[in-house]
Amino acid sequence: xxxxxRSRRHFLMAAGAAGVATFAMPYIKTARSAGKLLxxxxxxxxxxxxxxxxxxxxxxxxxxxxxxxxxxxxxxxNKLLLTAQAESRAKTGHDIYVxxxxxxxxxxxxxxxxxxxxxxxxxxxxxxHPSAKFLAYLDDAWRAAPAPAGSLNYxxxxxxDLYEAHAGVDLKTIFPAxxxxxxxxxxxxxxxxxxxxxxxxHAAGKSFxxxxxxxxxxxxxxxxxxxxxxxxxxxxxxEITVDSDETRTVLEYLSRLTQYMPNSxxxxxxxxxxxxxxxxxxxxxxxxxxxxxxxxxxxxxxxxHVWHHDTPRGSKGRFRADSPFFWGxxxxxxxxxxxxxxLRYVARRDVVDTLVSASKGFDIPLIISHYQSNDLxxxxxxxxxxxxxxxxxxxxxPVAAGxxxxxxxxxxxxxxxxIPNLVARVTQGGDxxxxxxxxxxxxxxxxxxx
Numbered sequence: 001x002x003x004x005x006r007s008r009r010h011f012l013m014a015a016g017a018a019g020v021a022t023f024a025m026p027y028i029k030t031a032r033s034a035g036k037l038l039x040x041x042x043x044x045x046x047x048x049x050x051x052x053x054x055x056x057x058x059x060x061x062x063x064x065x066x067x068x069x070x071x072x073x074x075x076x077x078n079k080l081l082l083t084a085q086a087e088s089r090a091k092t093g094h095d096i097y098v099x100x101x102x103x104x105x106x107x108x109x110x111x112x113x114x115x116x117x118x119x120x121x122x123x124x125x126x127x128x129h130p131s132a133k134f135l136a137y138l139d140d141a142w143r144a145a146p147a148p149a150g151s152l153n154y155x156x157x158x159x160x161d162l163y164e165a166h167a168g169v170d171l172k173t174i175f176p177a178x179x180x181x182x183x184x185x186x187x188x189x190x191x192x193x194x195x196x197x198x199x200x201x202h203a204a205g206k207s208f209x210x211x212x213x214x215x216x217x218x219x220x221x222x223x224x225x226x227x228x229x230x231x232x233x234x235x236x237x238x239e240i241t242v243d244s245d246e247t248r249t250v251l252e253y254l255s256r257l258t259q260y261m262p263n264s265x266x267x268x269x270x271x272x273x274x275x276x277x278x279x280x281x282x283x284x285x286x287x288x289x290x291x292x293x294x295x296x297x298x299x300x301x302x303x304x305h306v307w308h309h310d311t312p313r314g315s316k317g318r319f320r321a322d323s324p325f326f327w328g329x330x331x332x333x334x335x336x337x338x339x340x341x342x343l344r345y346v347a348r349r350d351v352v353d354t355l356v357s358a359s360k361g362f363d364i365p366l367i368i369s370h371y372q373s374n375d376l377x378x379x380x381x382x383x384x385x386x387x388x389x390x391x392x393x394x395x396x397x398p399v400a401a402g403x404x405x406x407x408x409x410x411x412x413x414x415x416x417x418x419i420p421n422l423v424a425r426v427t428q429g430g431d432x433x434x435x436x437x438x439x440x441x442x443x444x445x446x447x448x449x450x
Contacts, residue, residue, distance in 0.1 A: 035066060035067070035335045037061065037069070037096070037342065038069050038094045038095050039057060039068065039094060039095065039096045040093065040098065041071070041098040041147070042149075045290030046293045046358070047293065047294060047297060048358060049360075052358035053070065057070050060342060064341065081415065083097075084103060084106075088330070093330065097328055098326070099136070099147075100150065100216075100323055103411075104138060104143040105411045106415070111143040111330065113141035113142060113143065114145050125367050132326075138407065143328055144327060146326060147366070148352050150325035152288040152322070152364065153322035153398065154221055154286040154323075155309065156284060157284065158306070159206070159284070159302070159305050159306060160172055160383075162204070163201070163283065166200050166206060175307070177385020178385075189310065190314070191229075191312040195256060198261075198283075198284075206283040207262055207281070207283065208257075208283055209276040209284075210286055211265055211420070212266050212268075212427065212428070213268055213420055214417020215269055215270050217286070217287070218268070218417070219414045219420055221321060222401070222419045222423060224286070225319075228311075232403070232405075233402075233405075233419065233440060234413060235405070238406065238409060240445065242441060258428075266424055273285040274287065277291045278295045279299070279302075280302050286311070286321070289361050290362055293362065305383070307389075308387055317397060318395050318396045319398075321401070322398040322400065356370075356376060364390075364391060409448070
């Protein structure tokens with residue numbers, strides 16, 4: 001596993017560098033393309049973020065003679081995915097459609113190549129996040145460009161006061177809002193330490209909560225936990241590898257951890273963990289800053305105690321789930337020229353900064369230069385520095401559900417919820433490890449045949 005991790009990180013970094021070399025070219029504006037443009041994008045969790053994005057797009061349209069309509073589509077109930085599937089099959093719908101994480105691979109044959117757009121973006125602003133090419137450069141073409149909003153990761157989001165009062169853990173000292181970290185303290189934050197804290201918090205009526213369901217959030221936090229113990233379901237070489245000691249170690253761990261979680265987590269959607277924390281009942285969730293942002297509005301007494309920090313470490317390292325967002329153009333769009341111009345425009349530094357601010361730090365840009373020079377996270381409050389550790393600062397490695405399988409397989413592993421369903425069969429359904437793993441193998445064989 002360690003060898004594979006080094007190989008994949010090397011590949012991703014090389015891919016990012018190659019993107020600069022291959023597509024560095026002068027910026028050329030295509031046209032002021034009149035007409036209509038319909039954008040379908042993700043319905044943001046952070047209050048107010050949607051309206052800022054709508055205004056950005058409509059203002060661009062007004063300046064360029066294009067009537068832009070923006071539709072915001074929720075990810076709850078997998079509606080974002082279901083809408084993409086329906087439009088790609090019917091060959092009608094939006095011109096531009098949001099493509100989070102594995103979507104570019106899932107819909108690659110219906111996405112207009114945007115090599116010219118991504119080339120212009122890199123020439124103007126520099127390299128993209130290393131994973132961008134792995135996810136969106138498919139079949140020798142860029143299938144989507146960086147979205148100006150939505151890219152996120154799943155940090156630990158915890159209540160400082162509850163951890164100190166009931167678990168004797170000072171998370172702010174372990175993960176301060178500065179570079180002054182004590183490596184020994186950071187190393188002490190392991191999944192075993194988290195389990196011990198979860199037991200104490202549960203006894204105090206303040207349980208840890210996260211969905212164990214085939215939703216994006218359910219897939220992602222479990223994927224990070226699996227990776228931390230070296231457990232995978234399909235290998236980089238496309239071999240089914242779910243039947244392993246590492247998988248059994250994770251299932252054993254989750255059999256214990258779920259005792260200290262709400263019984264309802266098997267029916268949670270992607271909004272449930274947010275509500276759990278905002279209500280004051282939850283002690284920890286894995287989430288972007290949306291729960292904190294809403295708590296600022298709806299329950300300030302909770303918000304002032306929230307802290308974003310690194311995930312626990314397992315035997316194979318510390319992993320944080322992330323989900324880059326792209327915008328793609330359907331190949332059946334009737335206004336591809338205008339769509340490409342809008343993709344170029346929303347990559348501008350001033351536009352991205354406006355949207356990062358509107359999301360209250362939720363969005364992490366895929367254009368590295370836009371990310372590195374923005375100090376919004378360090379200045380966030382209350383409490384001061386609450387988002388400092390939301391961008392990865394330490395030894396965490398980004399990972400996504402389906403890793404390390406190639407994108408076309410990982411996309412199906414996530415879409416079919418193999419990991420959360422495997423876990424639920426053991427921790428809720430009472431299956432033995434062998435029976436649950438056998439079920440997963442059968443499901444994965446179906447994906448391989450497909």
